[in-house]
Amino acid sequence: MTLSERKIISLIYEIIGDSLSSLLPFNDDAVAIEIGEIVLVINTDMFVRKTDAPQGMAVRQIGQKVIVMNVSDLAAKGATPVGFLSALGFPSDYSKNDIEELLHGFKEACSLYRIPYLGGDTNEADDLVIAGIALGITNKDELISRAGAQEGDLVCVTGMFGKTAAGFKILLDNLECPEYLRNEFIEAVFYPRARLDEGCALAKSRVPTASIDSSDGLAWSLHEIAKASNIGIEINELPIDLSVEEFARLNHLDPFDLCFYGGEEFELIVTIPPEKIVHASAALNAVKGQLIPIGRVVKAEGLFYTEGEKTREIYPRGYEHFTKH
Amino acid sequence: MTLSERKIISLIYEIIGDSLSSLLPFNDDAVAIEIGEIVLVINTDMFVRKTDAPQGMAVRQIGQKVIVMNVSDLAAKGATPVGFLSALGFPSDYSKNDIEELLHGFKEACSLYRIPYLGGDTNEADDLVIAGIALGITNKDELISRAGAQEGDLVCVTGMFGKTAAGFKILLDNLECPEYLRNEFIEAVFYPRARLDEGCALAKSRVPTASIDSSDGLAWSLHEIAKASNIGIEINELPIDLSVEEFARLNHLDPFDLCFYGGEEFELIVTIPPEKIVHASAALNAVKGQLIPIGRVVKAEGLFYTEGEKTREIYPRGYEHFTKH
Numbered sequence: 001m002t003l004s005e006r007k008i009i010s011l012i013y014e015i016i017g018d019s020l021s022s023l024l025p026f027n028d029d030a031v032a033i034e035i036g037e038i039v040l041v042i043n044t045d046m047f048v049r050k051t052d053a054p055q056g057m058a059v060r061q062i063g064q065k066v067i068v069m070n071v072s073d074l075a076a077k078g079a080t081p082v083g084f085l086s087a088l089g090f091p092s093d094y095s096k097n098d099i100e101e102l103l104h105g106f107k108e109a110c111s112l113y114r115i116p117y118l119g120g121d122t123n124e125a126d127d128l129v130i131a132g133i134a135l136g137i138t139n140k141d142e143l144i145s146r147a148g149a150q151e152g153d154l155v156c157v158t159g160m161f162g163k164t165a166a167g168f169k170i171l172l173d174n175l176e177c178p179e180y181l182r183n184e185f186i187e188a189v190f191y192p193r194a195r196l197d198e199g200c201a202l203a204k205s206r207v208p209t210a211s212i213d214s215s216d217g218l219a220w221s222l223h224e225i226a227k228a229s230n231i232g233i234e235i236n237e238l239p240i241d242l243s244v245e246e247f248a249r250l251n252h253l254d255p256f257d258l259c260f261y262g263g264e265e266f267e268l269i270v271t272i273p274p275e276k277i278v279h280a281s282a283a284l285n286a287v288k289g290q291l292i293p294i295g296r297v298v299k300a301e302g303l304f305y306t307e308g309e310k311t312r313e314i315y316p317r318g319y320e321h322f323t324k325h
Numbered sequence: 326m327t328l329s330e331r332k333i334i335s336l337i338y339e340i341i342g343d344s345l346s347s348l349l350p351f352n353d354d355a356v357a358i359e360i361g362e363i364v365l366v367i368n369t370d371m372f373v374r375k376t377d378a379p380q381g382m383a384v385r386q387i388g389q390k391v392i393v394m395n396v397s398d399l400a401a402k403g404a405t406p407v408g409f410l411s412a413l414g415f416p417s418d419y420s421k422n423d424i425e426e427l428l429h430g431f432k433e434a435c436s437l438y439r440i441p442y443l444g445g446d447t448n449e450a451d452d453l454v455i456a457g458i459a460l461g462i463t464n465k466d467e468l469i470s471r472a473g474a475q476e477g478d479l480v481c482v483t484g485m486f487g488k489t490a491a492g493f494k495i496l497l498d499n500l501e502c503p504e505y506l507r508n509e510f511i512e513a514v515f516y517p518r519a520r521l522d523e524g525c526a527l528a529k530s531r532v533p534t535a536s537i538d539s540s541d542g543l544a545w546s547l548h549e550i551a552k553a554s555n556i557g558i559e560i561n562e563l564p565i566d567l568s569v570e571e572f573a574r575l576n577h578l579d580p581f582d583l584c585f586y587g588g589e590e591f592e593l594i595v596t597i598p599p600e601k602i603v604h605a606s607a608a609l610n611a612v613k614g615q616l617i618p619i620g621r622v623v624k625a626e627g628l629f630y631t632e633g634e635k636t637r638e639i640y641p642r643g644y645e646h647f648t649k650h
Contacts, residue, residue: 008424012428020441020443022443027444035363040460042410042443042458046412048414048448083358083367100336103337107344117344118367119352120369121456123377125373125375127451129371131446133369133458135358
């Protein structure tokens with residue numbers, strides 16, 4: 001694009017910024033408004049087949065993923081889903097079977113995340129384009145923005161990273177991988193899961209000071225929290241999946257890169273005051289989730305990974321697609 | 326398309342129908358859910374440049390129209406706007422100036438309809454694709470579906486028809502037209518207006534038994550009311566604009582066709598019990614709108630236009646784009 005998606009988002013802020021009226025800061029995971037006593041959280045994420053579907057992704061998987069993408073942002077804000085809509089653009093030669101597969105994908109994911117399908121709009125387009133719209137509810141005390149991280153807070157994640165990065169290396173760069181690992185990585189790309197129960201449990205615990213999903217990659221999402229909260233972050237534990245470490249070894253890749261610069265992962269990243277970590281952890285365990293501390297919020301700007309004596313800077317790199325404004 | 330948009334909508338109903346949970350019937354103008362005591366009305370309409378923008382339409386006008394399309398459906402349901410979101414797909418060569426123009430169009434229309442811009446999502450796509458999402462609120466007593474028309478009700482509209490049909494004849498078929506008419510018709514195509522104040526006033530009057538907007542054309546929308554309400558309609562007055570009648574005369578066109586088979590018009594069509602017509606009319610006059618009775622709901626299936634001795638059938642024809650499910 002002539003303008004990067006990040007620049008377009010700045011333009012939006014510049015032109016419409018003064019009339020924005022979300023309860024959440026501009027460019028958060030979702031927007032939120034008060035409807036009576038209740039806070040309505042709304043998210044829209046567009047899926048464009050050409051740029052967003054890796055080769056080999058089945059139409060049914062696309063249908064599921066559109067819902068995962070959208071529900072994940074509700075999860076990051078701690079909102080309970082109340083409805084899903086879609087605006088659909090189908091190419092003129094799209095077959096009945098493909099449309100059916102897409103709808104079955106919708107149905108399965110709606111059922112998995114207990115989000116009722118409400119309706120939408122249907123059009124003709126050059127490529128398969130799906131705007132998903134997820135609605136969720138919460139209350140003002142439990143709504144978590146990405147802007148509240150405080151110095152001293154622990155930075156925690158809800159799972160390990162790197163599987164989708166490894167999956168993309170296999171699918172896009174044809175890297176070699178033993179079969180027993182391959183399936184796991186490909187599944188991470190084709191069947192991502194949103195951490196909805198975890199997000200709702202964290203919100204109900206009222207403990208996190210900031211929350212974001214990791215759909216743009218761990219590094220990018222950490223930078224978003226840091227920028228929005230005006231703080232720095234120091235990571236001490238690489239939250240990398242063991243299989244991904246093995247894949248990195250086999251292919252002489254840097255595990256650091258696979259862990260931080262992936263994307264299309266839907267873990268949650270939250271910041272939590274250290275004295276409340278036990279409470280938060282218990283809340284997550286109650287929904288069979290896990291809370292993994294990986295670092296700490298610091299006053300000084302910047303993002304670093306420190307392991308023993310070695311310190312490496314974490315750059316704001318990630319997937320340019322799937323950006324929110 | 327291999328499947329028409331109407332067939333795709335049937336497929337959606339077939340596959341996801343059992344989990345639908347809108348307060349409004351499937352395929353109404355919008356969907357609605359209860360949020361506490363309040364009814365939230367949500368509408369999404371996608372705009373695809375290739376199929377939806379007539380040649381000569383400026384980007385700023387596209388921005389405005391996306392909001393008009395979406396707000397018009399809220400108007401038909403009598404909902405007061407509370408927020409607008411957009412999922413944007415931009416072609417890779419889209420210029421900064423074009424993006425700015427689009428955003429200014431958004432801003433102007435948001436201001437006109439007093440709908441706050443909340444946020445959205447930005448992507449790369451082959452063509453300019455915009456999914457607009459409009460949120461509005463009402464209460465259960467005032468929500469009007471398209472399914473409540475009763476035998477004996479008067480069929481009324483909020484304005485005259487045919488200007489956009491004439492505009493399309495000029496723009497697409499190069500029909501001739503004197504300058505003093507031309508501007509009016511082109512403006513109807515490029516600067517449509519939603520009947521928001523009228524829709525809200527009608528809802529507050531609690532008088533209409535059914536309501537729909539006419540974005541798919543007068544004939545199509547009347548058929549939608551008839552089908553959803555399981556009734557027939559007899560039209561006695563052709564609600565055609567005087568300038569359009571003149572245009573029809575000059576070009577030897579049938580005014581009936583221009584009136585019924587246009588589209589991209591955003592008048593409201595409502596059905597009202599005859600004893601309440603004075604009340605409804607007063608409600609509309611209070612917001613400087615007008616309520617024009619054009620016919621009556623009848624028991625027998627079918628749609629007819631009767632003028633003196635002559636009766637003509639009104640077919641379910643209209644624009645295939647901009648269909649809702």
